[in-house]
Every structure is written in C-alpha cells, then in structure tokens.
Amino acid sequence: MSAGGHRRCAQVLNEALHEVFAARDDVDLLGEDVLDPYGGAFKVTQGLSDAYPDRVLTTPISEASLFGVAAGMALRGRRPILEIMFGDFVALGFDQIVNGISKFREMYDDQVTVPLVVRTPMGGRRGYGPTHSQSLEKLLLGVPNIVVVAASECHDLRALLVAAVEDERPVFLLENKLMYGRPNRRPEHRHVGEFEVRETGGPYPALTFSATGFSEGSATVVTYGGMLPVVLDAVTELVLEHEIFCEVVALSQLAPPELDPVLESVARTGALVTAEEGTLTGGIGAEIAARVQEAAWSDLRRPVQRVAARDGIVPSARPLEDAMLPSARDVVEAVLVLEAVRS
C-alpha cells in the first residue's frame, strides 16, 4: 500500500499476472532476469516463477529472436507474455514485429492468430540516458494489425493486462518506468483529485478528465502513459495561475487509433493540444492532429498544438534530460499559445 490507499502500479500489474496465470494454463511468460528472487528488472514478475516454475522462462539476451519465439508459441496455441526489459530494446525485434507478428494472420488468410502480449516500459526522467529512456511507441503505431496499448497510472492496470492476454491479436502493453513506483490512482466516485473522470468502454478505455464537470473548457489535451501526470500538473497550473480550464483525454489504445473520446472533447472545447514523451517528428501527435482535423475541422477554432520531446537523444544528465523531454511548462505554454491565438 502507498499514500492515499492506492497500491503501486508495479504491484497491481504483478497481481494481475498472478491472476491470469491462475486463470489460464496456456499463458507463459518469457523475459530476461524474470526469475525469483530477482523477479524482473522492475519487479513486475515477482513471485511468478516460484508459483509457476514451468511457465516462466528466463531467456538469453536475444530480443531479436525472442519476438519470433513468442510468435511461434502463439501460432501453436500458447498465449505468451514477452517481457522486454527496456522499451528501447524493442528495436531489436522489429523484423519479427513487422514481417512476422503483424503479418501472419492476414497473409495466411485468417488461418492463424498470434495472441501474444509484449510488456515493456518506456520513458525517461530517471537519468538512464539515450538507450534506456526512450518512448518508441510511434515506431509501433505505423505497423498494421497490432494493438498498441499505453498504461497510465489512472487506468485499470489489471483490466488492461487481462484484456491484452485475452486478445486474439498481438498486443504491445506499454508500461512506464516512473509509473511502476507510483500509486495506481483509479477514479473514486468518478473523481481523481479535483477532476471528474469519464471512462469509455471496451478493453482499452480512454479517460477524460475535467475540473468543471465538463461544462467549461478552453482546450483538450490528449495524452497517454507516463505523460498523464505531467499533463494533469499542467492543467492544474493553468487553472490556478491563469484561470484556464482544459479537458484531458488519456488514451490507452494508441493503435488502431480510437479517437472518439478526443473528438467528443474537442466538440466541447474547440481546441486540441497533443502531449507525448517521444520525439516530435512523425509522432503520435501528428497522427492524432491529422485525424482530428479530418473528422472535426468545423469544431476546431485554432490550429492543433503538439507537445513532444525535442528531436534528439535523451541525455543522461538531469538538467539536459529535463530540457529535452516535454514538461508541464511546455504543456502550459502550448495552451497559452492557443489562448493568444484566440485573443
């Protein structure tokens, strides 16, 4: 337990893993250093190998092949969960992701499915430097036939993991390094702190936050994953310092894009800011902006603003990393730009 009575996100994910292992004996977990007592680099698999020694496999450091091994298992009726220690290492698996995992079902004319789950933490702000801090989800976003899900500290992490394991499609469940140690702040009585929260249905819901009961809003900020607490800090500051009220949409399903909650919010607010931790160019914000202007041009009073990391590396030294990654201040300034355009 932690402050506020919320369990930490890593613990919730750990319990969810134990739950799916108990519920289904066709689930296996593969990854590096996942065995007890170590229990994974971020401790999410703790206790699992002691409880299920035959179904938790610690692997060589062979990510490029492990994606293929998991695919082969999924083709033959197992439901593997592949833990990739750092999201950066997904880069090693791209041949398997692009030319195998995402293709088998469709190119084999629906004779097979590939029900695997890849769990991996993205994100910086821990000083791990250029190859252990990235948010690479945009590289997955353009791959057809896979589901990309971003967990945030306000999502039902248990439900996301269970849904991913039950999904017949390949699912990338993107976790976040800072999120692991933070409380899983689920809405209580439809509120997180001062925000009222609406949650969509479906396996990978979106959460929409409003500090005004959805009655007043100058802009919508769409975000996901580890950027959610940053954005919530920013919109709190906008209220306190500028008396500007924003709605926040926290997606979990990034791909295939599911933007109805964004469109609904933009219909109320008339303006959109996208906020992601990955680098700007070709990012998720670009895709969302394109889709929102196609679908809701008449709702937009002002141009879409994108907040993202500078196109470059994630430096290790804290001041350099802070300068490179998007901050609450960047989100505040993007909203203020919209306000300036309006006035």
Next chain:
Amino acid sequence: MTALATLYERMLFVRRFEETLLDLFSQGKLVGTTHTYIGQEANGVGVIDHLDPAVDTIFSNHRCHGHYLAFTDDAFGLLSEVMGKATGTCGGKGGSQHLCRGNFYSNGVLGSIVPVATGIALAEKKKGTGAVSTVFLGDGTLGEGVTYESLNMASLWTLPVLFVVENNHYAQSTPVELELAGSIRARAEAFGVETDELDTTDVEEIHAAAGRAVARIRETGAPFWLVLHTYRFSPHSKGDDNRDPAEIEARRERDPLTVAGARLEDDEREAIAVRVEQRLAETVAAAEEAPFAEPEAA
C-alpha cells in the same frame, strides 16, 4: 510401389511443377516472383517423408514449393496461390513465398523463420505433442544472427527442432565463398547440438540420414542440425543467373532425378512420368479455371 519409386515420383512432381511454373511465368500467367527448388528436390522429399503432417510442423523459406508439396501434397492450392487465385492456399494474399496450410508455414525474410520455428518447438514441447519442428534454411541464412540465437535457445531448452541447412552454394548471386566463413557443421556443434553432414543428391542417402536425425529428436527431444550440400540448377528467382553455364552442366551429372531414376526399371519410370504429367495437367487446368482473388466488398 517401392519406397524409392515413391520418393522418385514426389521429386519428379516437384521438378515438373516448378518447370511448369517457369513456363506459366513466361506466358504472363503468374504474378510476383518465384524461387524454384530445381536440383534440390532430394532434400525436401527425403527429409519430409519422416514427418507426420498431422503432428509435426515445418517452417520454410522463400524457396518453399518443394517443401510444401512434399508435406501437404496440395499442388492445386499452391499453383492457384501463385496464380493469384481465390482458391490459393492463402487466398492469393501470400503468393509464392508466404504459404500456410495445416502445420506448414513459410515466410520470405531469411533468418526470420528460425526463431519462430524455435518457438513452435517450445509450444509443442509444453503441449506434449511429440511434434518435431523442422525449419529449412540455406547457406545465405547463415549470415543472419538470429539463426545463432535460435540454436542457442533450442539447445539450452532442449527443443525438438530439426534444422535442415541446404547449402546450394549461392546466396542469390553471391557464391558461398564470398558470404560464409568457417564450418557450417561446427556452427551447431559449438552449441552442443547433434549434427550430420552429407554431400549428395542421392535421395536414398538423404532419406536415411534424415530418418536417423528425426529419430534422434523423437528419442532425445533435443535439436538436430542436418547439413545437406546441394545445388540448384535454376536461377535464384527467374532470369537472374550469372553463373558459368559449364558449372551448372557439370552439376547436372548429379541431378537427383537421374541418380534415383537409374535405379528404377524403365517401365516403372515411364509410368511415373505419365502419372506426373497427367496430374500436373489436371492441376494447371483446374487452377486456370479458378476465380482470381478479389478484394472483399467494402
């Protein structure tokens, strides 16, 4: 029919099927590309005779027609797939090198298939089916690093994988001397994997060696690395061949059909040829009649 005659008939069917494919290509009746197995038939036919299509699995590569026919005997599905017909084994979506039927799979990126075959073996081991997961690779695939990651895992986890390395001496146009260092066999031995190595086009020798390899896997549950030195007479795909014609001609003396055919009586060989031509003609006629693949109505 003797065992040899059966193997010979399968090899001849693969050979004539692919010669027919090249003819149909020149007539503009095929789409995309194709990589033929002409000259290597003894490998696929000799190995696959030991596999049970109801239990065992195969993951093959871009040069997969011979493996597919030997395992599934589905000539119509393959031909109509390559012709872009709706009746193709993958409804025309895969084409020549992306096939799936039952326990047979193929894919077009070298090396990519090896970890997947390893994962298949892991799943089958967990399910306790006793299946052998066979993966066909070539000298070119030995340049892909995931091959060695897979060997490591297959050995480490004692997985029933039969690695069949068909060294046809060319990676597309590049001779093996320019793409491969060291020993093919020792690569697997370094991982503690049992091996065998043959330099022959004699289907009976290959059949016997493959039988020993598959039996070892069924007995131990451990992987096996079977190296078959071979040669393809056909180009890498269709017209792309810069090899010295004299080199190819010299190899034709070891044509697996000639080697095996010499051990059959003339009348048996001729009867087989008649059956093969008749089946092939029926297959081509049926595939020509079949409807083309069409996008689903929106």
